[in-house]
Amino acid sequence: MKTLLGINDFVVKFANVNGTGSASANSLFAKAIFRMGIPVSPRNIFPSNIQGLPTWYEVRVSSQGYLGRRGGVDIMVCVNPQSMADDIASVEPGGYFIYDSTKPLAPQLQRDDIHFMGIPFTEMCMREFPTPRLQQLLKNVVYVGAMAALIEIDFSVLKGLLNTQFKGKEKLISSNVHALEMGFRYAREHFDCPLPVRLQQGDNIAPHIREFDHILMSGNTATALGAIYGGATVAAWYPITPSTSVVDAFSKYAERMRIDPGTGKKNFAVVQAEDELAAMGMVIGASWNGARAFTATSGPGLSLMSEFLGLAYFAEVPVVLVDVQRSGPSTGMPTRSQQSDVLAAAYASHGDTKQVLLFPATPRECFDMTVDAFDLADRLQTPVIMMSDLDLGMNDWMSPPLEWDDSRQLDRGKVLDADGLEQMENWGRYKDVDGDGICYRTLPGTHPSKGAYFTRGSSKSEMAVYSERGEDYVQNVDRLLRKFETAKQYVPKPKVKNAPGLTKPASDLKLGAMFFGTSASPSYEAVEMLASEGYPIDTLRIRAFPFHRSLDDFIHAHDLIFVIEQNRDGQMRRLISNECEIPPGKLTAVLNYSGTPITARHIAAEIRETLNAAGGNVIPLHPETA
Amino acid sequence: MSFIKPKFRHPRLPTNALGFTVADYDGAISTLCAGCGHDSISAAIRNACFKSALEPHRIAKVSGIGCSSKMPTYFLGRSHGFNSVHGRMPSVATGASLANRNLTYIGVSGDGDTASIGMGQFIHLIRRNVNMTYIVANNGCYGLTKGQDSATADLGSVSKGGAANPFDGIDLASLAVLQGASFVARSFSGDKDQLEPLIRAAMAHDGFAFIDVVSPCVTFNNHAGSTRSYGSTRDHLDAMPVDFVPVREEIRAEYAEGTSHAVTLHDGSVIHLLKADAGYAADDRTGALTAIRSAQQDRRILTGLLFLDPNSRDLNDTLELASRPLNELGKDELCPGSKMLDSINEGLR
Numbered sequence: 001m002k003t004l005l006g007i008n009d010f011v012v013k014f015a016n017v018n019g020t021g022s023a024s025a026n027s028l029f030a031k032a033i034f035r036m037g038i039p040v041s042p043r044n045i046f047p048s049n050i051q052g053l054p055t056w057y058e059v060r061v062s063s064q065g066y067l068g069r070r071g072g073v074d075i076m077v078c079v080n081p082q083s084m085a086d087d088i089a090s091v092e093p094g095g096y097f098i099y100d101s102t103k104p105l106a107p108q109l110q111r112d113d114i115h116f117m118g119i120p121f122t123e124m125c126m127r128e129f130p131t132p133r134l135q136q137l138l139k140n141v142v143y144v145g146a147m148a149a150l151i152e153i154d155f156s157v158l159k160g161l162l163n164t165q166f167k168g169k170e171k172l173i174s175s176n177v178h179a180l181e182m183g184f185r186y187a188r189e190h191f192d193c194p195l196p197v198r199l200q201q202g203d204n205i206a207p208h209i210r211e212f213d214h215i216l217m218s219g220n221t222a223t224a225l226g227a228i229y230g231g232a233t234v235a236a237w238y239p240i241t242p243s244t245s246v247v248d249a250f251s252k253y254a255e256r257m258r259i260d261p262g263t264g265k266k267n268f269a270v271v272q273a274e275d276e277l278a279a280m281g282m283v284i285g286a287s288w289n290g291a292r293a294f295t296a297t298s299g300p301g302l303s304l305m306s307e308f309l310g311l312a313y314f315a316e317v318p319v320v321l322v323d324v325q326r327s328g329p330s331t332g333m334p335t336r337s338q339q340s341d342v343l344a345a346a347y348a349s350h351g352d353t354k355q356v357l358l359f360p361a362t363p364r365e366c367f368d369m370t371v372d373a374f375d376l377a378d379r380l381q382t383p384v385i386m387m388s389d390l391d392l393g394m395n396d397w398m399s400p401p402l403e404w405d406d407s408r409q410l411d412r413g414k415v416l417d418a419d420g421l422e423q424m425e426n427w428g429r430y431k432d433v434d435g436d437g438i439c440y441r442t443l444p445g446t447h448p449s450k451g452a453y454f455t456r457g458s459s460k461s462e463m464a465v466y467s468e469r470g471e472d473y474v475q476n477v478d479r480l481l482r483k484f485e486t487a488k489q490y491v492p493k494p495k496v497k498n499a500p501g502l503t504k505p506a507s508d509l510k511l512g513a514m515f516f517g518t519s520a521s522p523s524y525e526a527v528e529m530l531a532s533e534g535y536p537i538d539t540l541r542i543r544a545f546p547f548h549r550s551l552d553d554f555i556h557a558h559d560l561i562f563v564i565e566q567n568r569d570g571q572m573r574r575l576i577s578n579e580c581e582i583p584p585g586k587l588t589a590v591l592n593y594s595g596t597p598i599t600a601r602h603i604a605a606e607i608r609e610t611l612n613a614a615g616g617n618v619i620p621l622h623p624e625t626a
Numbered sequence: 627m628s629f630i631k632p633k634f635r636h637p638r639l640p641t642n643a644l645g646f647t648v649a650d651y652d653g654a655i656s657t658l659c660a661g662c663g664h665d666s667i668s669a670a671i672r673n674a675c676f677k678s679a680l681e682p683h684r685i686a687k688v689s690g691i692g693c694s695s696k697m698p699t700y701f702l703g704r705s706h707g708f709n710s711v712h713g714r715m716p717s718v719a720t721g722a723s724l725a726n727r728n729l730t731y732i733g734v735s736g737d738g739d740t741a742s743i744g745m746g747q748f749i750h751l752i753r754r755n756v757n758m759t760y761i762v763a764n765n766g767c768y769g770l771t772k773g774q775d776s777a778t779a780d781l782g783s784v785s786k787g788g789a790a791n792p793f794d795g796i797d798l799a800s801l802a803v804l805q806g807a808s809f810v811a812r813s814f815s816g817d818k819d820q821l822e823p824l825i826r827a828a829m830a831h832d833g834f835a836f837i838d839v840v841s842p843c844v845t846f847n848n849h850a851g852s853t854r855s856y857g858s859t860r861d862h863l864d865a866m867p868v869d870f871v872p873v874r875e876e877i878r879a880e881y882a883e884g885t886s887h888a889v890t891l892h893d894g895s896v897i898h899l900l901k902a903d904a905g906y907a908a909d910d911r912t913g914a915l916t917a918i919r920s921a922q923q924d925r926r927i928l929t930g931l932l933f934l935d936p937n938s939r940d941l942n943d944t945l946e947l948a949s950r951p952l953n954e955l956g957k958d959e960l961c962p963g964s965k966m967l968d969s970i971n972e973g974l975r
Contacts, residue, residue: 035975215974225970231960233952234724236717257962265948267959269724273717274750281710281717281747282724288708289686290953291725292960311711401971404964410957443953444686444706444722445729452683454699456709465654466699 001113002094006197008038008063008204010074012147015087016140017080019051025140026057027396028161029147033061034216034398035157036201039209041067043395045596048241048335054083061199065209067398068522071599074197075151077143079121085109096195098146100139119146119186128182129175138179145183150191151198155184212400215363219392220296222363223322224249225402226370227294228257231410232320234293236271236282238301241334242390243324246296276301280308280319287318288455290415290443292374294320298390299341300329302348309383310349313480315455316430316439318377318413322370322386324393327595336595337390339517340567345385346545346575351458352477354484356384356491357545359516360392363399365543369492378413380487381441389566391518391597414440421450429453429464430476437483484546491544494551499536500528509614511535512558513590513607514551515565516542516572519598523564526603535611537562542572545579552580555587560614562607564590566598631655643679651676653701663815663841663856664697664763670818671732671761672701674825678872685730686722690715690744693770693843694736694763702732713744716751716760720941723756726951727942730829731758737778738768741796745777748798752805752834757940759828759835762798763815765843766854773846784851797922799838799932803914808938809835810914812929814859815842820929823870823897827931830872832892833938840927864921866906866930869898891936899931908934 004010014029016022023044030042041060047053060070075096078087084099091097093113099105101118110116121142125135148155158180166172187193223246227235237247247270254268273279279295286293297305302323312319325341327333348355358373360366369386377384421427421442427450430439442451453464459473460466467473499511515523520541527537540554555561555576563573570589577584590606592598631654639647651672656665675685682704689695691712698707710718719733740748740762751760766779775783778798779791802810809831813821821839828835840859842848848855853862873894887899889908899906907913914933921928 213975215971217974225967229961229967231955231957233955233960234721236721257966258960260948260950260959263948266946267948267950267952267955269942269945269947269952271720271724271754271945274746277714278717278720278747278750281714282721284710285688285708285718285721285723286725286952287721288718289722289725289729291721293721293725308711308714315708402967404961404967406964410960442706445684445726448681448683449704452704452706454707454709 001115004074004092004094004197006074007200008061010061010197011070011072012059012061012075012077013073013090014057014143015076015078015080015083016055016057017082018047018049018053018055020140021137022055022057022079022140025144028141028158028165029144029153030059030396031161031216032153032157033059033199034214035161036154036199037210038199038201038205039063039065039067039398041398043069043391043597046335048331048333054080063204064206065398066521066525066600068518068525069597069599070525071601077147079139079143088114096197098143117191119143119183119190124182124186128178134175138175141176141179142183145180146187147183148180149184149187149193150195152194153199154201155180214398215401216396216398217363218245218394218396219360219363219366219388220245220324220394221249222366222399222402223296223370223386223388223393224253226367227320228253229367229404230292230371230374232292232294232374233268234283234286234291235269235295236273236279236286236293237295237297238273238276238279240276240298240301242326242394243296243298243301243322245394246322246324276304277308280305280321283319284308284312284317287377292320292378294322294374296322296324298324298326299344302341302344306344306348307350309355310351310353311457312383313349313353313355314351314457316381316441317455318381319383320370320373320377320386321383322388325387325389327593333595335390337518337597338566338593338595339387339389339519340571340593341387342565342567342571342575345387348385354546356380356382356487357387358384358492359387359543361517361520361541363392363397364402366392367402372492375411376487376490379411379438379490380483381413381438382483387517389518414438416440416442416446416451418447421447427451428462430460430479431462432479432482436486437479437481438486488546488548491546491548493548494543495541496550496554497539499538500531509559510557511537512540512554512561513537514540514542514554514561514563514572514576519564519566522598522600523603525600526607529600529604530607533608535607537607545575547576547579551576555580555582561587562590562610563587564598564603566592568593642676644681646676646679646682648673648676650704651682651702653703654699656700658693658696659845661844662693663765663843664694665700666815666818667761667763667821667839667841668697668701670821670825673818674822674829675702677822678826678829680730680829684728685732687732687734688715688719688722689734690736690739692736692739692768694734695739697734697763698732713739713742714747715739716744716747716756719758720751720754720756723758723941724947725953727757727947728951732829733758733760735760735762737762737764737766737776737798741777741798749801749805752802752807752836754941755808755833755938755944757833757942759825759837761825761837761839763841764798764838765841765847766795766852767843767847769843769846780853783853784849786846786849797918799836800915800918802836803911803918803933807836807933808833808935810933811836811931812838812840812927814840814863814865814927814929816856816860817863817865817929820865820867823868824931826870826872827868827891827895827897830891830893830895831934831936833940859927862925862927864926864928866928867900868931869900871896871898889934889936897931897934906930908932
């Protein structure tokens with residue numbers, strides 16, 4: 001049998017039943033590895049269900065700090081008979097299948113190219129713990145204990161985490177530690193511990209990981225903190241997976257950090273609206289009135305909000321919208337990840353509209369870009385949409401710590417106060433005084449006799465007077481386009497990287513890859529895999545729409561460009577092709593839209609296939625010959 | 627717009643407590659049809675704000691879409707206004723009110739805007755008790771799209787095309803009372819003596835104040851057979867007159883014994899319910915529903931203050947918001963700073 005080797009480089013997957021308390025044991029497992037200083041990226045792959053359906057927790061361990069999915073499973077821990085056949089089939093040859101051997105494994109499920117390791121979890125728990133609830137919950141902790149022996153998790157780290165988690169509940173700590181020890185002992189007594197696939201603190205961890213004092217947090221939590229630090233005071237929302245935890249976390253932090261010290265009253269408002277239409281209306285009303293307001297939603301909510309997004313675009317009201325993308329409409333896969341709202345967001349609404357989009361790829365960027373989003377929305381007086389996704393939003397990611405510069409001010413853009421109004425002659429709400437397409441705004445209640453105007457939809461004169469004149473409409477929407485052009489200088493620029501390890505052009509064709517959000521990490525990994533095979537690929541990570549000019553430059557400097565994303569229609573590829581007027585043939589789509597996050601292996605295979613098909617034009621250049 | 631409103635005013639127009647004349651509460655010239663009931667409502671709002679001596683710039687006007695929702699352009703030119711989205715003004719008003727609790731909010735909507743496309747938001751606006759005055763200019767039809775029946779059109783009311791409405795109308799005032807609105811009134815655009823004090827009381831009320839105003843559409847719903855024509859409304863009106871006395875204003879009027887019932891609002895102002903056959907209890911929700919219903923059964927339109935809870939708690943209080951408006955808070959109050967972020971980072975290691 002093939003032997004898998006992997007010091008700090010492997011994938012463990014837990015197959016559980018939803019609602020059995022596995023989440024807390026699984027995160028204990030991942031957090032312990034993180035605490036050991038070894039790069040880890042855990043992912044929940046969960047159903048739209050509260051109890052009973054299969055759910056998985058996939059943990060990638062990567063010495064080089066690759067946080068995207070690799071593809072494949074080296075160790076499967078299966079405590080769910082429902083999904084067992086598929087789970088066994090998914091294990092890499094030479095890998096390990098750990099299962100509950102209280103009941104014997106059906107012979108037809110056997111494979112002779114993987115290791116089966118039975119541990120009688122149920123029987124052990126029935127014997128040791130008094131109540132059915134404890135028996136069920138602690139079964140999860142027993143398998144963590146067994147894994148600790150098999151892959152050498154530092155036992156004291158596990159105990160430390162339990163002590164923190166159950167602080168003040170000594171009985172719970174002791175029963176959990178007991179369960180851990182049961183699993184640990186059983187594995188030690190029955191198997192060759194440790195496995196060749198295991199953890200090891202120290203040398204082979206990539207320097208860029210060792211240099212930072214990393215944190216482990218979800219994108220949605222980081223986004224919520226960004227809203228706190230960005231000065232948001234009004235959050236209006238309607239519950240929808242996977243964005244719900246953004247507002248939950250915002251409320252939690254605001255209850256801690258936004259209470260008026262003198263009165264105990266709140267310096268923030270959270271309203272659970274009757275639907276997404278109302279949520280967006282409240283954000284627009286609050287922003288129109290000068291508060292920083294935001295909402296969080298997902299695809300179906302974005303559709304409902306798109307009417308209001310049109311109004312906000314034309315009426316030039318700042319809006320911050322967090323779209324945590326998922327796959328299409330409920331029902332079916334509302335709990336699976338995709339990047340499939342790109343076009344719906346970029347051109348959201350009726351009439352000629354273009355919206356400003358930001359594409360965070362890490363929790364750190366979720367935080368930074370949310371703060372930026374409030375400044376951008378105020379500066380540009382338009383909606384700004386944060387394009388996160390379920391994978392980034394709901395999973396814990398290793399990230400450099402969040403940073404805040406105390407000298408940073410809130411940029412409220414061009415808002416005139418009473419003095420400003422006094423000083424400005426012939427103020428008109430829609431006059432482009434500075435030539436950047438951005439006009440001076442006033443807030444209700446500012447000045448007794450100046451600055452009042454009527455906010456309305458599509459057309460008006462520069463002085464904000466109702467108008468149905470074609471010239472007024474054209475002048476106004478042309479200015480909006482000028483403003484969109486101005487936005488390019490304010491939005492985050494793309495990150496361009498030259499092909500790893502190669503300095504010379506490789507072949508007839510100059511290769512490039514573009515990607516964004518959660519496609520970035522596995523794309524970088526795939527590019528390194530391909531570089532080692534002799535295919536040098538330069539990369540550009542898109543971080544905002546409108547596209548920065550460097551994106552055009554990148555496209556013109558390369559002959560063949562892969563656009564890697566997670567939707568069926570290659571939406572980013574279409575947006576680039578449309579906006580930059582690039583012949584679509586120059587851009588090759590690399591797609592995954594299965595609902596589970598894209599893997600490095602998949603990306604590499606797709607690119608390899610295209611390059612092979614291109615034949616003589618692309619000659620692999622081996623690094624040593626460069 | 628091809629019309630210019632004359633700016634000339636009588637040099638000795640009376641002034642209010644703030645020194646403003648009624649002209650200071652004017653808006654642009656109306657582009658609604660001549661004789662539209664809505665223009666009378668605009669005038670009533672203007673007069674109410676003048677008489678109550680509100681600072682024009684401390685009022686914000688919000689509306690949805692439709693003939694009714696164009697109205698805010700035609701009064702209070704010194705106030706900010708927002709002509710938002712069809713049926714969605716309630717959410718915009720909610721957000722605006724959260725951002726600045728110190729302004730007076732006047733929402734203007736129509737029967738299509740409120741009772742059809744905006745029904746969901748209207749109900750939730752009541753439920754949240756947003757501190758605002760919400761006026762529905764109710765003409766039973768869609769004006770801007772040329773006369774279709776609206777959801778408030780009475781059963782059997784005949785449209786201009788000659789068809790009798792086959793559906794029961796939605797009665798917004800009953801709905802508001804039922805849903806727990808803290809201030810519910812009904813009036814008629816042609817009855818300014820009643821409408822003006824109702825608007826003044828609504829603006830003084832601490833919470834959501836709803837006024838359903840029958841406002842005939844002269845172009846599409848003012849013919850024989852329509853139950854919302856001027857003629858039909860006048861013939862079936864069952865009006866309970868009211869008077870409004872703001873706080874710190876001496877009571878000028880004398881009311882005959884047994885004809886007046888006074889209700890004191892949260893801010894100390896007083897609304898007098900005047901009716902020869904007095905005894906209408908405006909603080910009785912069930913009684914209000916019964917009175918509205920029984921008038922309807924007699925084909926009468928009961929107008930006046932229908933229900934009032936002077937001790938209501940508005941959304942800002944329910945959410946326990948600080949007294950300083952959220953839109954005035956700066957970086958120091960809003961941003962917890964780097965030390966706090968360091969401690970958050972520490973908790974995530």
